[in-house]
Amino acid sequence: MSELKTTDKDQSALAHAKCILNRRKFLMYSGGIAAAASTVSITLFDGTAQAEIRKANVQGYPRKLIAKLSELKDHQPVNFNYPDDGKNSQAMIVKMGNVQAGGGVGSQRDVVAFSYICTHQGGPLQSTYKHVADQRVMGQCPLHLSTYDLRRHGIIVSGQAYQSLPQLLLEVEGDDVYAVGIMGLLFGRQDNLIA
Amino acid sequence: MSIDYYQAKDHAPLPPKNADVLTTACDYCIVACGYKVYRWPVAAKDGGMKAADNAFGVDFPGNMLQEWVAPTQHNICTYKGKKHNIVVIPDKDTNFVNTNGDSSIRGGLLAQKSYSADTKTKDRLKTPLVRINGVLTPMSWDDAIEIAAEVGKHVLKKHGEAAYGIKTFSYQYIENTYAVTKYALRHINTPNFTFHDTPAYVTSTPGFRDSGFDNFGPSYDDWGSAETLMICGTDPYETKTVLFTQHIMPGIANGMKVICLNPRETAGIAYINKMGGLHIDINPGSDNLVLGAITRVIMQNGWEDSDWIKKWVNNKWESNSGCGQGTRNTPWQWRTTWGKFQTKGYEDYKKWNLKQAEYDPKSAAEKASIDVKKIYQAAEWLAKPVNGKRPKTSIGIEKGFYWSNNTGNTNAISSLATICGAGGRPGQVLGRFGGHQRGGQKGGGYPRNKSAQKVPGRRRQALDTDRWLYSGHTRFAHVIGTTWIQSMPGSQGLAAKFEELVVKNPHQVKSNNKAEIIATLKKRADSGGMVVINQDIYLRDPIGAKFADVVFPAATWGEVDFMRANGERRLRLYQAFSDAPGEAKPDWEIISLLARKMGFDGFDWKNSNEVAEEASRFSRKGRKAFHMVKVAAHIEGKTLHQKMREMGTDGIQGPTMYNYKTGMLYGSKRLHDTTVGEKQFTAMGLSNGPVKENRYGKKMTHFNSQTGKINLQKHPWSLFGDLWEWLSPKKDELWMSNGRVNEVWQSGFDDVERRDYISQRWPGNWVEIHPEDAKKRGIESADMVMMYSDRVPVFKDTILGVHAKDFQFSELMKNGHIKLDKASISAIAIVTPTTKEGVMYANFLDMKQPNNSLTIRVPDNVSGNYNYKMGVGKVKKIGESEFKKDFRAMSFAPRNIT
Ligand code: SF4
């Protein structure tokens, strides 16, 4: 596993907000063609709530280069920290072997990024990535066995957590993959951004 | 399917240093984890990231296992009419139960349970409602109570007590259940009474009772301190999660061997298997055969615990004395009139077991469709001495097991446990793991002699309230905190009967004049129809929404101080911390208003504590006797609730003892503890026997039979075998079993219906199908399927049994008492190897598509309990669900990935 630690602070997500928002809608909620058409009605990004959601998920988050698409190998997570190098920022990006996922990027939409910290009580999920047939999960958490579905935005498969595993919003520019935001609160923080 | 998607938040407030801190316990599963509630006004400042600036005294970001507030653990509620922040998180300081401050996803989301006008709880019932012109119309408490009481009185007078039916929760706090049972059993005195999960007032585990075991004797420690633990009919990780993570998992880490008897492999069982456990993946309902075979192997090898048996098993003369009250008139005795269960002791039992062809391991394995080696392996782990030392064995059971073959399975497990020496020593116990918490406190005795139902033998049997209603005898149905219809088998048929008796009756209320309303409802009852009154926190469909004539809004967890115990009899005070919605009142108060209007004495309590204090005297014989806490409280000049509040989340385990000399209160770690010695008695001040109000019953150190020893019982397969053979899947049918999943608690009024995160995880009814079965039927994950059957057997008549076999399924069938219903329900398919080939496993309580429609409505022929887990059906694809292409909701990842 390689570590990429380049934070491109100048290219903040905010600066890109205008052009990426539509794309992000599609990226995060790509449920095949049918769902892509219906993304507009999703609570998360619809109508007036949008501004607030944008604030919550994107505004203020660093835009951080975390991987190169061409270097990602199937089922080999690459570790990085996000949104900062402080406590509970450990995360990973993985290419899930051509199995499409909600929020996935890349030509197969199989590249996703998630927090490594279990949202139950902070258990470490490093080395728990698993692929079985067309299912992709993280878990069981070594502490109390929570398992998360990486194809479905980190929703709990079975277990204890109080919310989905935080998924990182990704953007692709050429071969570069950037993390630009987080869905959900990282364990142990009361705000994701605590600069 | 319309889903309100959960909106992930990336902020949650920390409670400030000066936030109010109250203790409570989880409202959901039996484990009853301890929780802390932090409350501060919205106008006040939130806590800060520095340890000195927040109520936890923790620097943020925090570490693994430290206090933390997930966004879903915060809510804004009213307290004394003002908006307050509420944070509900597991108590990190508790010394018991959820040590480490652990919690499951269910309890973890408790904050969202509390009423808030801005959340999905906004539809909580707030005023009494009376149905006028088909519409539930708000009405004053006085008028609504008067209507209910007048009609109730009329029904009692004109149609008798048995026409007044009461169906109530058994667990929703000691104060409420005491008031309800005092009203129902002592004052109305009706045999037409039962709890939410049974058709009749019967025990859940007849085999335990008749052998002499309490359901909840063990302490949670025992489940982790055995050397071999056998788990039957449940995955504790799914349904009593923290018992698994905090007690069983550490046991496994210490080398405890675990055997699971279960057709399914869910997350906990998968973990057990990964750690080297033994999974006996049986066909539904075949437990009895496998247990009989395991017991046989143990006996043939001479691995039985002879010392234990010699000391603690009743011989012929001793077992003749049954469970007390002399040899004749006891439940145990009347059930055993024909020697079906009674043995003369170990040798007699052994002889019987060896004679039964079905307990030959090969034959048992075949019927259960398991590898026969597992039977031998289990026998070894349970009982084979290693280097001359017997393994310490414990056995825990739950509904998948005792709701499959109620009498047969519970008899068989009691015998197996006793032969292994499990039952009365630390780490060597037998008990239920439990479902709901234990909040029942009886305020009256069940009038058995008024029941119109009798099995062959001497005694009357508790009335089957469903069958009684089916036959049109219930004229007034008083329903408290249960959906009744969906939670009983053959639900679709029961709903149709309600419709006929209530809605289709010509006497419907058309005016808002009180006298006219009362007159109309009386006419309905007199014409053979039925009037329904309903107490609940939400309007439940259909019992409230379609059928109730009067609805009373109830206050619940976190709104009133209540007491309750958990699966190790640990009593705690569940404190009020926010306002109940509108005019909602606790159920005890609703009952007191109704009772006084009916003209009954002894219902004028002023607050919850007064009810608890009155109830304490009646708790003394029970497993959660809390009377001595009251005694101690009064000596200290406190109320019972005050004293309980001081004990916080640690609480105290019933039965409780009080040392009048030292002023110390003592709880009881386990029942039937044969190792309790002089030292403990001296500490409790009881070395010369019980002092003053203390009671130290036989069950503390012995078993619940006349002699205090165990009745080793037979467990004939034949009582159930004819039904099982008839039911077994024919042609393209599959077994249909059902149960819960970790993420959802019981009826789902809090979680699937009002928490977006959980509705997103479980957006609709679902069924697990094994990949091989799915392939044959062209079914893939996320397809919509229909499960259907034209073989749902319904026992429809209330009969008086005369001959020994009258209640045997094949006899009922022959005599025309069984009707075959049709039912069908649809669901989202989850194709997964977690369920056994040939077995479908469905959500047990989808409110719109109750899987119970397909389960058998034939009560166990000895106990009168339902075997809810048994059913068969066909399945076919009817289309695709949106989740096939949409990744936002649901998950199809198997639950057994480790
Ligand atoms: S394990 Fe049971 S009691 Fe504990 S938090 Fe979960 S539901 Fe509540």
Ligand code: FES
């Ligand atoms: S910390 Fe991961 S399941 Fe508890």
